[in-house]
Amino acid sequence: MIGYVRGTVSHLAVDHCFLDVHGIGYRIFIAQSTRQKISIGAVASLFTYMYVREDALLLYGFYTQDEYDLFLQLMSISGIGPKVAMGILSAIDPQQFRIAISQKNIGILTKLPGIGKKTAERVILELKDKIGLITEEDMSENQTSGISSSAGDAIEEALQALLALGYNQNEILPILKRIGKNGHSVEELIKSALREFMGGNR
Numbered sequence: 001m002i003g004y005v006r007g008t009v010s011h012l013a014v015d016h017c018f019l020d021v022h023g024i025g026y027r028i029f030i031a032q033s034t035r036q037k038i039s040i041g042a043v044a045s046l047f048t049y050m051y052v053r054e055d056a057l058l059l060y061g062f063y064t065q066d067e068y069d070l071f072l073q074l075m076s077i078s079g080i081g082p083k084v085a086m087g088i089l090s091a092i093d094p095q096q097f098r099i100a101i102s103q104k105n106i107g108i109l110t111k112l113p114g115i116g117k118k119t120a121e122r123v124i125l126e127l128k129d130k131i132g133l134i135t136e137e138d139m140s141e142n143q144t145s146g147i148s149s150s151a152g153d154a155i156e157e158a159l160q161a162l163l164a165l166g167y168n169q170n171e172i173l174p175i176l177k178r179i180g181k182n183g184h185s186v187e188e189l190i191k192s193a194l195r196e197f198m199g200g201n202r
Contacts (some may be wrong), residue, residue: 006046017061028048071085074123
């Protein structure tokens, strides 16, 4: 098992990168959260998981130990393979995911790629005792988008619209929560967020 790979990023694609280690290029599949933290020409160190199947050996890479740990937890669930697990990591922060589990929030889980209602119920059942203690401070600092207030509903709708445009929840949600405090409509939230991204924040 390869625990981590450290090298220079030589190529960067939507779902993978190449790390050049002394002239050998390792293709490593990554989530969007990791992709946002590395750049071509820079040295990166990624925790790795080797997935073995009949026709290939695939490496999956993670910028943080937290993402790697959540990937392993997801892979332990029947019906969730590496592609679905990486899709989940691309769509939601690990701590936000754990909060959703602790709250048994099926609504948030079913909005993640590859997760239907039955899978969401199975995820909650199998991970609820493995996610560790979630404190009130964690809840307030990592408030998920599935809140019931009118402001929360507007943020939720704007979030889904921006996700459909290809943006990542980890970069969208902090901006929406900040500008959403002023009670903007869904349309205003989307326009404001897009203005920030076009201004160089993305």
